[in-house]
Amino acid sequence: MTIEELLEKSGSELTNVINELRNGRNTPEPNSKEYAAQYDPKLHEVNDRRKRPDKLVVVDKDSDEYGEVKRINPNVELTTEQGFRIEPVARIALAIQKLIVKRAVAFTFGNPVTYNANPEDEAQKALLQAVNRVFYDVKEETLNRRIARSLYSTTEVAELWYPVETEPHELYGFKKNIKFKVAVFSPMFGDRLYPYFDEARDLIAFSREFTRKDRDLITRTYFETYTKDKHYLWSCEGLETTNGGNWKLVEGYPKDITIGKIPIIYASQPQVEWEDVQSLIDRLEKLLSNFADTNDYHASPKIFVQGKVVGFARKGEAGAIIEGEQGATAQYLSWANAPESVKLEIDTLLRMIYTITQTPDISFDTVKGLGAISGIALQLLFMDAHLKVQDKTEIFSEYLQRRINVLKAFMGQANINWKEAANRLIVEPKITPYIIEDELSKINILQAANGQKQIASRKATIQRLGWAENVDDEEAAIQAEEDREKSYYQGEPTL
Structure with missing residues (x-):
């Protein structure tokens, strides 16, 4: 039919x-809703409170469960009258x-x-x-x-x-x-x-x-x-x-x-x-969000005290002193290289995301140390994107x-x-892939092929530069300046 x-x-x-x-x-037929949710950072899984629920904290100090507890049913809303408060977790969507x-x-x-x-x-x-x-x-x-x-x-x-x-x-x-x-x-x-x-x-x-x-x-x-x-x-x-x-x-x-x-x-x-890196992006967002939560808890210095504290300095007081009973000790708690493994995984995830999608990393931190590179080097730098x-x-x-x-x-x-x-x-x-042109290298190549002779007229170069509104007037002005430089007086001028 x-x-x-x-x-x-x-x-x-x-x-x-x-x-x-x-x-x-x-x-x-494409799954438009799923793709739209992945494309919009506000709709990522890390922002879904069902998949990443906020933390439940018991505020009653006399309770045996004082502090953070596991939330059994994230769909049930609890109030402060019940002795709980909701502590929002970090949600970093990229x-x-x-x-x-x-x-x-x-x-x-x-x-x-x-x-x-x-x-x-x-x-x-x-x-x-x-x-x-x-x-x-x-x-x-x-x-x-x-x-x-x-x-x-x-x-x-x-x-x-x-x-x-x-x-x-x-x-x-x-x-x-x-x-x-x-x-x-x-x-x-x-x-x-x-x-x-x-x-x-x-x-x-x-x-x-x-x-x-x-x-x-x-x-x-x-x-x-x-x-x-x-x-x-x-x-x-x-x-x-x-x-x-x-x-x-x-x-x-x-x-x-x-x-x-x-x-x-x-x-x-x-x-x-x-598509091929969606799971890596989800992992990266989860990793960064968890690490942000960890920073919220442990980034500020914490002091571990053994023994009884008798006196403590006021907030903002210079030369603060902690006074304790005889035999009491106090020391700062610090991480022992804990963030290094997280940093390594973050760097690896980012590198694999860029590599698998053939996306060049041209952020400021990446390119600021490159300096002036030749046209061939630029082509090699963007070769994966051009492929x-x-x-x-x-x-x-x-x-x-x-x-x-x-x-x-x-x-x-x-x-x-x-x-x-x-x-x-x-x-x-x-279709010509985009690349920053190294015009100096191109000119040198063309001049070498032309026996080191001029390859463009003055008018063409003025027009290419784009500084002058009227190319003909600018060329005439340049010619007039050159003529004045070539002119000279022989002897004393007479009236």
């Missing part, structure tokens, strides 16, 4: 149609998951994506300029980072390209009353994505389920499906589940899709970026290529004169 035949069903069978569209995935994602996004799309193309005629050149104009309007650099952030933190993301009516304009090189926009679909925003693949693993339909409160203040669940020919939208009241729902087609749908392609670009990966970007290229090369193909199809439809050019123009996206 084709997707068109499936979507032609109506009435009471709509639930079966929607369930079939949900079951077309070739990978399991945003390491966010850091891993941020670094991965920065290294993947820290440099703008370049698009290599060789237009063969004027139509292809104009088409390429129109595509670049669309990228400028939708802020493509920011869009790429949003896409990567969603993919890395939820394992999947999609974007929808669509035209909107506007006042007539010529921004794309021809007069038209539409502009092209893009919308991002992600589990981060509450969307549930359902790509539908056939036996050949080709995407033949894409669906999105979302919930919103409409203007009539009624909460409805919507399920929309895109094919290469139609856009369907169904709705039902309430928070619908996969077990059923009173679905109905929204008025005005289905709508025609005229470009002959599904206007959706979809990407997925097997797991979130921190990770190369792995991600398997996903994003196909993703960005499909984005170009969808835009070319829209342009070919908007301007019938570009239809053939849209079919023939080849545009290849290229």
Whole structure:
């Protein structure tokens, strides 16, 4: 049964149609709630009072259980009238998951994506300029980072390209009353994505389920499906589940899709970026929280006294003296290298987290002692992160290529004169991993290859520096200063 035949069903069978569209995935649906809890430090297990309960302290000094006792039922709230008080424990949650994602996004799309193309005629050149104009309007650099952030933190993301009516304009090189926009679909925003693949693993339909409160203040669940020919939208009241729902087609749908392609670009990966180190992060947070509790109890000096204390100095008194009976002794209690094992485990956990996720540790404490290093040293320093970007290229090369193909199809439809050019123009996206450039080393290499000759004009270097607002005026001013330095008087000047 084709997707068109499936979507032609109506009435009471709509639930079966929607369930079939949900079951077309070739990978399991991501556990968005679990990933969101891991991504947000406020939702980490160390902040869960059921998994890390506060301490129970008996405040009655005459009680045999005076001091900290084991809380039998953490769900029962006790009051001071019962002779107890609650002592909050330390809860140190680290945003390491966010850091891993941020670094991965920065290294993947820290440099703008370049698009290599060789237009063969004027139509292809104009088409390429129109595509670049669309990228400028939708802020493509920011869009790429949003896409990567969603993919890395939820394992999947999609974007929808669509035209909107506007006042007539010529921004794309021809007069038209539409502009092209893009919308991002992600589990981060509450969307549930359902790509539908056939036996050949080709995407033949894409669906999105979302919930919103409409203007009539009624909460409805919507399920929309895109094919290469139609856009369907169904709705039902309430928070619908996969077990059923009173679905109905929204008025005005289905709508025609005229470009002959599904206007959706979809990407997925097997797991979130921190999947392999989640247990290490949990252990690190628990270790730091326990160590903080230990500091609360033992960081301040404690005095152990043998014998009876007769007198003790007042608080803040200089030259304090403890007076005791004959034979009484007093000494400070101190740890015997206890924190060293904790420090070793913390350092090991951090190192393994960075290593396994291929995340470079570029914190201030790490890089402050590096000094000036060469371009080759920088490449070696970030080699692991760059290898990770190369792995991600398997996903994003196909993703960005499909984005170009969808835009070319829209342009070919908007301007019938570009239809053939849209079919023939080849545009290849290229991702360049981010790195701090050692420009001096690059200049030396280029000069050596050029026989130690000049490799840039004065005007180009002034423009590259960016200090002058008008490059031509600045070049003229420099030339005038050089001319004055070369001029001189011979003999005494005469009037």
